[in-house]
Amino acid sequence: MKGQRGxxxxxxxxxxxxxxxxxxxxxxxxxxxxxxAQRTVCISQLRQVGLAIRLYREDYQELPPYLSAVRIYVSDPRVFVCPTDPLEGKHAVQDTLGDSLRLEGNFYLPTGVSYTYVPNWGIARMLGWWQPGPPYGEGKWGELTPLSECHWHWARYFNPRWQTDRITGARGWVLVLTLSGAVRRVRAELPPEAFSPEHYY
Ligand SMILES: [Zn+2]
Incomplete structure (x- = not known):
């Protein structure tokens, strides 16, 4: 039995x-x-939202008052929900300042909205990115003006102050839908007051 062993x-x-x-x-x-893969899906969804906004503008000659107002121009309301969003777009709408509605959550659309709508940010108006209220105009940088953003690719949890402050510890990429319909990236660390289209990737 020599040589045999376990x-x-x-x-x-x-x-x-x-x-x-x-x-x-x-x-x-x-x-x-x-x-x-989730990022790719999100980019595709943001592009669909961008196309829907373009159609809305052709019909109404102005930007929608809120993002999900373009619901009738998309095939599925789930395009407003990022696949990485743990709350699936159902964020509480909080607006203590009166004019700085952050994310829509399920306020207008029961299926939820993960994306921010830049023309409604108080800070974006204060910095002159957008006029205060519809029709908003073309925005400060024309076709490169940010229109909607997805923060779920760096954020672990919902923060209603994403765009009004630099978030401590923020690291990563924010996906940005521009007025032209293109989807770009920008660093989450960049405070809104320092933003300009040169920071796009
Ligand atoms: Zn996303």
Missing amino acids: FSVGECLSVVAIIALLAALMFPAVGLARRA
Whole structure:
């Protein structure tokens, strides 16, 4: 029976360690691939929202008063909900200042809205990005003026002050739908008062 033996404890531990190492190497890759796929879906949704806004403007000659007002121009109301948004667009609408409605949540649309609508930000008006109230005009930077944003690709939880302040610890990318309908990226660390289209990626 010489030469026949099972695996030693040391060999078993080595195999377990190698499997654990491979798993540790693979799971972040799976997570990254998943986040990349979600980002792609979100970009596609923002483009659809941009197209819907263009159609709305052709019909009414002005921008919609809020984002989900373009609901009739999209095939599915779920395009307003980012796949990475843990609250699925159902954020409480909070407006203590009177004119700085942040996210629509499910205020107008029961299925929820994940995206911000820049023309309604108090800070965007204060900085002259948009005129105060419809028809808003073309915006400070014309076709490059930010129209809507998705913060869910860096944010872990909802923060109604996303655009009025630099958020402590913010790191990552914000997806931005511009007035032209293109979707760009901008750093979450950048405070609104420092924004200009040169910061787009
Ligand atoms: Zn998103």
